[in-house]
Amino acid sequence: MSTTVTTEEIEQVVAEALESFGADPDQINAQATLESLDIDSLDLAELSQIVHERFGAEMKSSDVAELKTVDDAVALIHSRI
Amino acid sequence: MSAGSRGDGVVTRGEPRTRTGCALVTGASRGIGAAIASAVAEDGWPVAVNYRNDGRAASQTVDRIRSCGGEAVAVQADVTAEVYSLFESAEEQLGTVLVLVNCAGIRSDELTLSLGDEEWERVLDTNLTAAFRATRRALKGMLRERYGRIINIASVVGPRANPGQANYAAAKAGLIGFTRTVASEVARRGITVNAIAPGLIETDMTAGLDGRLLEAVPARRAGLPEEVAACARFLASDGAAYVTGSTLVVDGGLSA
Numbered sequence: 001m002s003t004t005v006t007t008e009e010i011e012q013v014v015a016e017a018l019e020s021f022g023a024d025p026d027q028i029n030a031q032a033t034l035e036s037l038d039i040d041s042l043d044l045a046e047l048s049q050i051v052h053e054r055f056g057a058e059m060k061s062s063d064v065a066e067l068k069t070v071d072d073a074v075a076l077i078h079s080r081i
Numbered sequence: 082m083s084a085g086s087r088g089d090g091v092v093t094r095g096e097p098r099t100r101t102g103c104a105l106v107t108g109a110s111r112g113i114g115a116a117i118a119s120a121v122a123e124d125g126w127p128v129a130v131n132y133r134n135d136g137r138a139a140s141q142t143v144d145r146i147r148s149c150g151g152e153a154v155a156v157q158a159d160v161t162a163e164v165y166s167l168f169e170s171a172e173e174q175l176g177t178v179l180v181l182v183n184c185a186g187i188r189s190d191e192l193t194l195s196l197g198d199e200e201w202e203r204v205l206d207t208n209l210t211a212a213f214r215a216t217r218r219a220l221k222g223m224l225r226e227r228y229g230r231i232i233n234i235a236s237v238v239g240p241r242a243n244p245g246q247a248n249y250a251a252a253k254a255g256l257i258g259f260t261r262t263v264a265s266e267v268a269r270r271g272i273t274v275n276a277i278a279p280g281l282i283e284t285d286m287t288a289g290l291d292g293r294l295l296e297a298v299p300a301r302r303a304g305l306p307e308e309v310a311a312c313a314r315f316l317a318s319d320g321a322a323y324v325t326g327s328t329l330v331v332d333g334g335l336s337a
Contacts, residue, residue: 042266046224 005081013054014050015074017047030071041065045075057081075078100228102336103127103175104317105168105199107160107215108185112137112284113165113234114308117182118142120314122151126180129171130155134184160185160211165264167220178221180317182213183256184234188286190245200249209259216263220272230317234309235261237280237332253278257328263324273325279309300333 011030020023021035034044044064052055067073074075104121108114111133121141122128128146130153131138139155146153154174158167171178186208189200212233223229238246239253248272257276264274281287282304295301312329315321331337 042270049221049224 004080007074007078010055010077011070011081013050014047014073014077016042016069017050021046028070030069030074032070033068034070034073035068037070051077051080055081085317088330089121089179091239096154099318100143100179100226101138102177102226103129103133103171103223104169104180105129105156105184105215105219106133106182107167107185108133109142109182110126110155111142112134112286112304113279113282113309114182114184115145117184117232117234117313118153119146119149119151120307120310121180121182121317122146122153123149124318125151126317127152127154127175127296129153129175129178131158131160131171131185133157143258144155147272148278160215161206164211164214164218165225166202167205167215167279172222177226178219179223179226180230180232181215181219182232182313186234186286187265188246188249190249193247195245198247204253205252209255212256212258216274220263220267223272224270229262229267229270230321231272231274232316233257233262233274233276233312234313235260235276235278235337237278237330240278240328247284261326268275273320273321274318275321275326276323276328277309277312277316278328278330278332279334280304280330280335282309289307294333298333298335299337302333304331305332323325 015028018028018037021039021043027037048059048064051059057077059080063076104126106114108119109118109130118128118130130139130142143153156167156170158261168178187204189204205286217229233256236253237256241252242252260274260276281298284306309331312331
């Protein structure tokens with residue numbers, strides 16, 4: 001697991017993942033809510049998988065279920081790396 | 082973004098990618114599994130033929146597929162303990178598993194009163210838990226590809242009673258419930274999950290069963306592995322894209 005991952009890298013991975021789930025890229029920003037982006041529980045499970053593969057970070061489903069915004073997701077991932 | 086949004090009539094979100102993956106059939110050295118491996122190969126899928134012990138029979142299955150112009154490799158693995166190495170080997174040789182057929186199964190019959198813990202667990206581990214682990218592993222690649230076909234080989238025993246097979250019935254009934262739930266979880270990603278419930282089929286596994294069972298089959302004969310395989314081939318096809326969470330009964334009318 002790398003300790004040199006930057007917030008910008010995490011933001012990019014999250015944005016790419018959200019876009020691949022069908023979110024409108026023009027609407028993806030730090031304050032955007034996951035609900036407004038039409039992100040559901042399967043999307044979040046898949047995001048956890050992507051984060052694990054990219055950064056080795058573990059996110060439990062109970063953790064991701066509490067996420068409200070894109071920024072929340074980035075902060076959670078950052079805290080787990 | 083070219084993906085369709087929910088509620089707009091688009092079945093999957095995200096553009097389906099070119100299908101360059103493979104089919105993995107567990108328990109494919111003989112019987113129903115071998116027939117399914119051959120059937121999906123006929124539709125152009127490279128096939129990983131999984132076996133546990135009978136490498137010779139698995140090689141024969143592979144040879145049959147290759148002799149018809151198909152692509153296949155035999156992969157030895159015990160599905161109760163080596164699912165991840167099984168996928169690694171299959172995907173290294175043939176690409177992402179986009180069709181998974183959970184066919185590995187065993188019986189160990191005994192009336193419940195005499196059924197030991199070990200025989201209960203062995204049948205549940207092989208017939209149900211291994212399918213869960215293989216499905217969980219397969220979904221990673223299928224979700225990325227926005228495409229997948231998972232086919233669980235259940236049995237009419239489960240929905241129906243069969244004295245002496247409490248462990249087998251519990252596993253197969255569990256497999257049908259598992260199928261429905263996973264299907265509902267991943268349907269919007271272009272992944273279908275279905276079960277096939279064969280009745281009395283002519284295989285090594287049914288060789289010792291009481292011949293009088295045939296009297297209960299309206300068709301008055303045992304089914305052939307190829308008849309189960311034809312159903313699996315359909316469920317694995319693009320034509321079955323809207324069929325998910327279902328259990329296709331193949332029993333000559335036994336459950337009718």
